[in-house]
Amino acid sequence: MNSGVSPALLAALQSAPAGCPGMGCAIVAERERALIEALGVAVYMVDAAGRLTFYNRAAAEFWGWSPPLQDQRWCGSWRLFAPDGTPLPHDQCAMAACLREGRPIRGRWVYADRPDGTRVACAPFPTPLHDAAGQVVGAVSVLVDISELQAAEAARQASEARFRAAQEAAPQGFLVALPLRDAAGGVVDFILDYANPEAARLFAHTRIEMQGASLRALLRGDPRSDALIEGYAGVLASGEPLHREVSYAVPRGELWIRSQTMRLGDGIAIVFEDITERKAAEAHIRHLALHDALTGLPNRIAFQERLAEAVAAKQGVAVLSLDLDGFRVVNDALGHGVGDALLREAAARLGLCIEPEDLAARLGGDEFALLLSGAPPATLAGETLRSRAAGMARRLREALTRPFLLGEYRASIGVTIGIAVAERDQPVPQPETLLRHADLALFHARVEERGGLRFFAPPMAAERETRLLLHADLREALSTGAVTLAYQPIYDLRQNRPTGFEALLRWTHPRRGPVPPAEFIPIAEETGLILPLGEWVLRRACADAATLPAHVKVAVNLSPVQFVGGEVARVVREALDAAGLAPERLELEITESVLLQRNDAVLASLRELRAMGVRMALDDFGTGYASLGYLRTFPFDKIKIDQSFVRDAVARPDCLAIVRSVAGLAAELGMTATAEGVEGPEHLAMVRGAGCAEAQGYHLGRPLPLAEIGALLGR
Template sequence: MAERSDMELTDGYEKRRLQEVQKYAFLERQVNHSSDDLVGLATSIFGTKTALITMVEQDRQWFEARIGFDRCETSRDASFCAHALVSEDVLVVLDAKKDPRFLSNSLVTGEPFIRFYAGAPLVTPRGYVIGTLCIIDDMPRESFSLDDCKRLQSLARLAMDQFELKRLTEAQKAALCLSRTIADGILNVTLPDSITHSNAAASKILGYDRQEFLDLSLSDLIPTELSRKVEAASKRFAKSNREYASVGAVEATVKTKSGQEVPIEFSAGIWRSDGTLMMGIILRDIAERKRREASFQMLFERNPLPMWIIDAKSYAFVSINDAVCDLYGLPAETMLKRTLLDIRLPEDRAGVSQFLTRIGDAYEAPEPVTHMTFDGKRIRVLPYARRIQYGGKECILSVIIDVTERERASIELKSTRIFLNAIVESIPSMLFVKDVEDGRFVLINKAGEELLGLDRADIIGKTDFDFFSQEDAERFTAADQAVVAGEELVVIENEPVLTRKGIRSLRTQKVGVPDASGKPRYLLGVSEDVTERLAMEQHNRHLSRHDILTGLPNRLAFQDLLASNLSIPEQSASGFALYLIDLDRFKAVNDSLGHHAGDELLRQVATRLSVVKAEGDTVARLGGDEFAVIHRCCGSAEQAQRFAQQIESAFAAPFLVDGQQIAMGCSVGVALYPKDGSHADALLKRADLALYAAKEASECSYAFFNPALEERADRDRLLRDELRFALDKSQLHVVYQPIVDAQTHRTVCCEALLRWHHPELGPVSPVEFIPAAEAAGLIPAIGRWVLQQACSEAACWPSDVRVAVNLSPLQFTGFTLARDVAWALSNSGLSPDRLELEITEGIFLRDSDDNIDMLRQLKTLGVRIALDDFGTGYSSLSYLRSFAFDKIKIDRAFITGLPSSADSLSIVRAVIGLGRSFRATITAEGVETSEQVEVLAREGCDQCQGYMFSKPIEARAVHLRIAHEKGQEAVTA
């Protein structure tokens, strides 16, 4: 055997080795002549004075046999044999005085003066070294041959065989003794079926004597089903490499010799003995246990108290009675799927394990614990528990007593003692009780002390006349008498009372409290100080009708004021004007200077409007930057116009906000009563239409309502409503205006233009329906449809003709534009380089960075991007620096003046130059004369578009036009 390291010797190996030594400890108590013979033989063979058989324990070595040595044991530290534990080879020390390991050993320097040592290890069948057979001499030796080592090892093996035989003999005696005394029956079986041994308990259980058992087979004794299990287990074991296998425990019913059926618990073990399969069987008579279990089950199930059995490890319910189901509110089959933790509070579950650990043979909880029923109700219970064996497992049996109602009654009894004081003191209003006979106070709470500014000691036993004025006291006494006489609740609202805190408004309720005879004995009163509440209600009423920022009437109040003006006869006769005012560019002030500056500006506007208004007029802030004025001194349209001009004049001077001068204009819409409406809603609606017209006209203007505005609004609303169905009803269609090469006049692209033909309204101009679509939020859906339609139709054109589709700024507000374009290209099969997307400068006016990112995403798809209506915005050149456009389209406003206008020509020439600089294609829009074509071609414009070449045409006409051009080219060629 290879040497073991010190680590192995001091780790798990040494622990197991010491356990192995203990199996042979009985040898120390016995006289073993064969061992004495062995050591004597060793001294004869090797010519030494001393030979020992040692057993090495943790701290000592003791001698199982010895010759030539007086001691019975030595310490392990001084032991030579302890060094032999690390190997199954013989340890040889020829001269201990020359060996560093033993030079200072007490057995070398003192008795018996060891010089020579040779030890062969005693190795158990399991491979552990438990000691040695060693020879010792006081004279050194020159050598110890290999043959000598083998002879010494043979003696050691012989000694170990003797020890093992003795150990097995002792074990057999113990097993035989156990077999005779144990109450369980034991059978030994040589598999497959032969019984070779039985004990007395087996004879007692089954009625057969020992000889009769030997004449029987196992299958004669046990049921067929159990016999099959044993046979199957035997076959599995025979095929395995295992040393041992167990079967059981299984409950079964067997017949005794007399034919009586007996319940038994069957368990077995299988092992190999010299190649033969053996089985040891234990038969336990469980008849008494079955009787006890049946009695227990009957008591358990019929007990009116809740009882359960839980698994001691998993806390799962193993068995419950009906009373448990009633208490916790679940049927048995559901309850048995739960655990004890399910009925404990979440915060108590961590302590369940500690609680169950305390349970022994019997346990009574020192105090109730809280459980939860399955409808969420908490109950208090006292558990009584004990540990039991149930179904072969360790379990806990508990009896539960519900003490919820008992505890509740106890708590209510205790709380009743402090209930009145608690409720009286917690009421924030003054609560008092007076004696009906003399009007003296017998009780008052803390709130009463605070209201009256007195301690209750100074109040109890006194009357109202001791604290209040004569007038107040007489009024209170009269109310008390009315309560006693009427025997009903009396409520006194907002009663002014002079207290030490000044005049307070009280709301007092008084009621009589009768005695046992039913007559009023006391008077109970509650006085609530409502002074602050009344003031707050007044303040809230003001706030609910006034703008917090400006102090002006708000929209709610304004509507009431407008309605009241309509209801005043003299006002209805003379008429008045309603002005709606909207500040121009107010959002820019908020964005640039902050909301605090915007708030200050609104306050100053309110001040100026209040200065302008005449006596009897109303100025209100309706919300945001919208104000309204009712001008009552208005007998004619001219007077109304003059007041509108006064409002404009109020905005003429700049506003000073945070040291900065802010020029702020306004738009004003005017509606006249009764001319423009006879009720409030109509006037507000028409003033709003006039305001919209004023904002459309220009900044800093006013407009009066006229019926055309309402007609236009009605038509806009009609168009918005009808547009929602136009797509589904196929009322929309796309036409195309050709774009031609400026030199060859051949069609190179077609711009897709949307048209709407309503079945009743007829053709509707894009000038009308596009704003309606924007207002209705339909632009994204319509734009997506136009894109898909244009790509599908253009895919049928020759591959050198592109299609241009206009994009609205509203299509950039979402995140789907690039996806929509990609889908239209994929679905139609149109090559991306044949699609031009036209955008206007409007997309740069808001979220310009995000929109430029979107343009870059579109560009990655391979499409071309064109800048439409170039030159009409505020900063066209900056947009050219922000993004590399593939095409720039010159707005028709600059083409119309050609060739006569020098300014128009200069602008066109400059744009064409920019196009060359940015490598962009230049397209002129609105080309209508041959002179314009000639100038544009001469200046180097790339493409032309306009009625000079073609009006917008249907998709099928595009085919014919292109085919015609191809034919012309063929003839020319």
């Protein structure tokens, strides 16, 4: 709004002679009067003595009354107040100053109380009137109601105060920065105009230090400062907000900041928060997700991620898959606490064997894996990954076979290793394929010799594929009834007649023909299929035995896997009940590997089976981890001497001595000694002479289908 006086109006007013009190109104031409009224703005005039000589309708409405002309106290009904609220004498108002000083007065606004008690904020703009001699003869003024402006300004200031108070107390950092431009107008830096207390705390500066500082100075030494200034300049130019999460080095360490930058007038506003704790928590969670809680080593997920990176780098890679031999024995015999301590120590030894570029991980249980990089300097010039992997395997074996001191215990274990290698100049398979190849090599190493080392060879994959197909076919055979039982007679050597039969599982594959049990039973145990398969054998054998004479027993082999979970006693009881077979007619054969598990659940299952009246036999006695302690741990009804001793006893005195000793031991303990592997008359004569009570083998009878057993018993 133009707060000055119209030049035409001022010229007309200047031409009025300073005379009679009402003369000012008379000399104002009709057109100027119409103009003044049309302005809609309060206009009034006084003479040199301050007496009111003219005012328009807008002035009367603004004042709230119509004072008489020539009144020197025309505004006496108004009470004036300075902007700070103190009373203002009339001789200090803008009009008085204008007459006194003979110049226009601007910018002096006041509060005025009207006759009706209302208060308004107004701004007068008085301009002196001069005669031809230049003497002040009066003044004319425009009076502007600024109440709304003042209310808006007061609201703005209050809002700004609240905003400032909120920023001062805000838990987020808040900065206002103004651009610093070069001669060409480009933004080269930003100068801080405001920083709240949280911003100063986060950047480890005082607010005084930050006020007026440049962003480049605050970011000194940060290689990202140029990109940051460029990004802020982009916000200023486009108005598009900028969101960032970035870390800074500060005196107290690393500071993670999440920020949002917005354009604010001619500058920018940056709101940011400290997310250092959140980042630390995320890092901790990621560490937990990628590391084994017990050993602190990377876990399977982390190993697979690093393996994928190594394969993508095309620098060559080797994977070593490790299995700790004997760990389960230590864990079961000495307790899980000792077992955990052994795993932690084993992990520490692995870490000492590898180079910084390599990776050791725990995949689960007692399975570990190593990832060897083919990139220098881990692999030296001229050194193949295969030779490096072989050397690493030797170091691992040396490290892990040293005795472990675990508190008050001393334990020793072995390690079996499978290795898959992809040299730098060779096609690299997919990461999961490479790991599977290492596992296949480990599997073959375990089968051939515990503590051995095998490199992956392509035929292993084909063999694994065959095993998978065989597993699928075996599962289908079980569901379709394609597996059967054959029964090999067990002869009582005193009565010279069969008094029992051993149930042997048979499977004729539709394409491959008969599959040896030694080939498909390990697959069933490895995959867990042995559980439904073993239950089927028990039910079928009990049902078949119920059709035979009451003095004939049936023997069924149990796998160690069937004892896991403690369900074997329930399965046996249900099989007996379903067949209506007396428990003493069922003989269960277990190997020493069942007793090797040495846990309460296994012993509880054995005792429960014995309590229900089932006969128990220790099969393949003398092989594996055989120990006379097993005969003391559990009272067996029968000991079956392994066929390897029986076959060789006719030619080797040491084997004959073993057969005689076991037969004598069984007799002393009230157990039956059964010789397996009687393949000829010389074997039969030998086991008779050695004191064995029972015998079985091809010389006495081959496995028969159930339908042919009756004929054998009737001879």
